[in-house]
Amino acid sequence: MSPLAEAAVSKVQVLVLGGGPGGYVAAIRAGQLGLDTVLVEADRLGGTCLIRGCIPSKALIHAAGEFEVLRRAQGDNPLGLKVTGEVAVDFAQTLRWKDGIVDRLSDGVGGLLRRAKVRVVRGWGNFRDARTCEVTGPDGAIQVIEAEHVILATGSEPVALPAIPFGGDVLSSTEALALPAVPETLAVIGAGYIGLELGMAFAALGAKVTIVEALSRILPQYDPALSAPITRALERAGIEAHLDARATGFADGRLSVERAQGPALQIPADKLLVTVGRRPRTEGWGLERMAVDLDGPFIKVDDRCATSMRNVWAIGDLVGEPMLAHKASAQGETVAEIIAGRRRRFDPVAIPAVCFTTPEVVSVGAWPEPGPEVITAVFPLAANGRALSQEGGDDGGFVRVAARADDHRILAFAAVGRHVSELSGEMTALLEMGAVLEDAAGLIHAHPTQSETLGEAALRALGHAIHV
Numbered sequence: 168m169s170p171l172a173e174a175a176v177s178k179v180q181v182l183v184l185g186g187g188p189g190g191y192v193a194a195i196r197a198g199q200l201g202l203d204t205v206l207v208e209a210d211r212l213g214g215t216c217l218i219r220g221c222i223p224s225k226a227l228i229h230a231a232g233e234f235e236v237l238r239r240a241q242g243d244n245p246l247g248l249k250v251t252g253e254v255a256v257d258f259a260q261t262l263r264w265k266d267g268i269v270d271r272l273s274d275g276v277g278g279l280l281r282r283a284k285v286r287v288v289r290g291w292g293n294f295r296d297a298r299t300c301e302v303t304g305p306d307g308a309i310q311v312i313e314a315e316h317v318i319l320a321t322g323s324e325p326v327a328l329p330a331i332p333f334g335g336d337v338l339s340s341t342e343a344l345a346l347p348a349v350p351e352t353l354a355v356i357g358a359g360y361i362g363l364e365l366g367m368a369f370a371a372l373g374a375k376v377t378i379v380e381a382l383s384r385i386l387p388q389y390d391p392a393l394s395a396p397i398t399r400a401l402e403r404a405g406i407e408a409h410l411d412a413r414a415t416g417f418a419d420g421r422l423s424v425e426r427a428q429g430p431a432l433q434i435p436a437d438k439l440l441v442t443v444g445r446r447p448r449t450e451g452w453g454l455e456r457m458a459v460d461l462d463g464p465f466i467k468v469d470d471r472c473a474t475s476m477r478n479v480w481a482i483g484d485l486v487g488e489p490m491l492a493h494k495a496s497a498q499g500e501t502v503a504e505i506i507a508g509r510r511r512r513f514d515p516v517a518i519p520a521v522c523f524t525t526p527e528v529v530s531v532g533a534w535p536e537p538g539p540e541v542i543t544a545v546f547p548l549a550a551n552g553r554a555l556s557q558e559g560g561d562d563g564g565f566v567r568v569a570a571r572a573d574d575h576r577i578l579a580f581a582a583v584g585r586h587v588s589e590l591s592g593e594m595t596a597l598l599e600m601g602a603v604l605e606d607a608a609g610l611i612h613a614h615p616t617q618s619e620t621l622g623e624a625a626l627r628a629l630g631h632a633i634h635v
């Protein structure tokens with residue numbers, strides 16, 4: 168590190184480290200509230216979610232889905248669609264389209280920050296102490312910023328397997344989203360969110376995909392009822408999933424896999440995608456000089472996102488599960504308001520989680536253990552007109568609700584099916600507002616929409632569903 172004398176020291180009220188959905192939202196809100204705010208970011212604005220995560224992956228998943236429609240139209244299909252010629256993907260154009268969306272959103276974030284009068288400092292931040300940050304710009308120039316408040320929002324990074332490090336044909340989600348061509352064969356380690364979302368998308372685009380999962384079922388963070396329709400969808404898509412299986416090495420285009428039962432496997436793979444989780448990015452920017460307590464791998468915070476060091480705050484993937492963009496943004500907004508003197512807490516009833524496989528999975532609130540104190544009900548998408556008319560009724564999809572037996576207070580919703588991610592808003596609103604089953608059942612839902620299934624599930628829990 169250079170001595171302080173080398174660079175001019177500027178003083179600000181708020182310094183935000185990291186320009187992802189946690190950091191940029193915190194900075195915009197701080198700016199809106201009149202705080203003199205600097206956002207330090209070495210990369211483009213938008214963070215993992217916007218640049219190399221949620222947004223580009225959703226674009227790729229959409230393109231894959233559209234291509235699948237074309238391919239299905241080459242053969243017999245219930246809709247009577249017909250494509251008589253060849254269908255093909257110009258993958259370079261697909262990537263340009265995806266990158267265009269990312270560029271537009273990233274530029275948009277820059278515009279929003281300017282409007283909120285936030286100063287963006289391009290460069291790598293490194294803390295000398297809890298409130299002094301040295302930023303090295305792309306040209307090597309150093310500036311030192313002293314802040315009254317620091318908001319840490321450095322996010323997370325993919326976990327590597329020691330025996331199969333990233334590089335060459337071994338990809339993290341970042342490289343998978345920028346592949347120049349659809350690989351002929353793709354092996355995926357880890358059947359969690361990213362592995363399944365991208366594995367299914369590449370299969371739809373024509374790759375032969377094989378998934379290797381260490382545990383005994385896919386999407387182990389969800390219960391078996393929710394993952395079962397996804398298991399069937401993998402089979403329909405021709406994706407082989409090896410469960411209770413551990414990848415031990417990758418060489419010469421072959422993945423070595425040991426299985427709890429059965430002989431070891433050698434899986435041919437042009438590319439290998441490793442998606443075995445993410446970990447908070449706590450190294451490389453001086454955290455060790457900030458006297459901030461950790462909680463396992465995460466930064467320890469209270470319900471105001473305050474760390475153990477006064478006026479140092481931390482948000483998003485850095486502070487624990489769930490590692491989701493919308494949680495980070497909500498925390499960012501909360502912290503900015505607290506710094507501006509408002510009384511706020513980060514204490515949500517429920518944070519929605521969506522897995523964008525085909526079909527999708529959505530879950531809001533913790534699903535309770537069965538027992539006399541809870542009532543639950545399931546409503547099948549096969550009984551919903553909108554789902555059927557969008558080909559979403561025949562893959563075992565459903566919506567379910569759980570509530571307290573005594574006062575009918577809703578505890579959780581979950582759903583699996585095509586397009587069910589759009590139900591997450593109403594589910595979250597009902598939970599956050601403390602709704603009871605009668606509230607959900609009494610709402611007038613537009614017909615024909617899938618949201619009717621929420622009312623029907625609540626009615627079923629009350630013992631008198633109409634359409635089932």
Ligand code: NAI
Nearest residue numbers: 357358359360361362380381414442443444445490521522
């Ligand atoms: P994940 O935690 O969802 O799944 C990792 C999977 O890898 C688990 O099923 C685990 O059992 C398996 N695994 C671990 N080590 C293994 C090994 N050696 N061999 C075989 N399998 C192994 O992690 P993923 O998919 O990398 O995603 C990371 C995080 O990113 C998620 O937890 C989520 O918070 C976030 N994310 C959210 C998305 C969304 O909201 N739609 C989409 C993508 C990611």
